[in-house]
Amino acid sequence: MSTRRHLRGAVRWLGFAGGAAAAGYATYAGVTWCRYGHPEPATGDDQDPLLDRFMPSYDVVERHRIRIGAPADITFDAATTMELFQSPLIRAIFKGRALILGAARAERPSRGLLAEVQALGWVVLAEIPGREIVVGAVTRPWEPNVIFRSLAPEAFLAFAESDYVKIAWTLRADPVGAGDSVFRTETRALATDPAARGKFRRYWALLSPGIIAIRWLSSAPLRAAAERRADQEVAAWRARHKAGV
Numbered sequence: 001m002s003t004r005r006h007l008r009g010a011v012r013w014l015g016f017a018g019g020a021a022a023a024g025y026a027t028y029a030g031v032t033w034c035r036y037g038h039p040e041p042a043t044g045d046d047q048d049p050l051l052d053r054f055m056p057s058y059d060v061v062e063r064h065r066i067r068i069g070a071p072a073d074i075t076f077d078a079a080t081t082m083e084l085f086q087s088p089l090i091r092a093i094f095k096g097r098a099l100i101l102g103a104a105r106a107e108r109p110s111r112g113l114l115a116e117v118q119a120l121g122w123v124v125l126a127e128i129p130g131r132e133i134v135v136g137a138v139t140r141p142w143e144p145n146v147i148f149r150s151l152a153p154e155a156f157l158a159f160a161e162s163d164y165v166k167i168a169w170t171l172r173a174d175p176v177g178a179g180d181s182v183f184r185t186e187t188r189a190l191a192t193d194p195a196a197r198g199k200f201r202r203y204w205a206l207l208s209p210g211i212i213a214i215r216w217l218s219s220a221p222l223r224a225a226a227e228r229r230a231d232q233e234v235a236a237w238r239a240r241h242k243a244g245v
Contacts, residue, residue: 033205036060037197039188048170048186051134054125054156055168058188059197060204064215065184068173068223070230072181073130076173078226079183080133081112082218089217093210100207103144113171121148125156125168136168140196142203162193165200179230183222185215 039061042048046063068075084090097103111119117135118124127133136156137148140163151159159166169187176182189204191197 030205032208033201036201036204042186045174045182046184046186048132048172048184050126050128050132051168051170051186051188054134054136054153055166055188055190058190059200060189060208062187062208062212062215063184064186064219065182066219066223067176068181068183068226069179070181070226071179072173072175074229074233075181075183075222075226076130076132076171078229079171079173079185079222080114082222082225083111084113084116084214084218087217087221090214093214097207097210098144101142101144103146121150123150123152123156125153131174132170132172134168134170136166138164138166138192140199141165141167142199160192163196163199164192165196166190166192181226183219183226187211 037059039058042061042063046065070078085094114133114135122135122137125134125136136151136153138151138156138159138161139146139148149164156166156168167187167189170185172184172186174182174184189200191200
């Protein structure tokens, strides 16, 4: 009897937890739907003139930042070379999107972030070596097997072909003191016409939690990788100094 009682209790708890999660997700989707087209402007150090050159106005925006105990150039290099698909949770998010939209499964080789996105069609729009890079493409995110269409930097701002969404995002590392930095990433998206806006609004309300989760899931590995590299460089410098090199 005790085992059955425990099982019934576990089933009820799981049902409650599932219902709460579904309600929370529905609330998030509703809020995101209402906020669409009313992005919060950047203030203070989050302002990004380089990104503004290519997308001064936008329908949605996501900003994330994290302080890292490593110089900006090391943090930036770690960000451009991190391998997202090493994370089981990030792989699960992409598989979830494929299941929801009915996309074909694709094998993704293990390579650095910048190399990965460029292979998919994203283009470097501008960069400040060792500090920031702006990447962009036009696409139809709501399609199951999404294709990223490459545009030259000079054509990106003016692009207005119907039924597309323009997306630009950054990797940026700002120095803080002698050996620390703040890593920032910002994603902006702008639909080119009302039809695309309607499709993208539905897509964003439904699937943006996964996009945001990827940002958060990549933060801790990025910090660990950058700080490990910084420690290695300090150790190497001390070894050379001790050897009189």
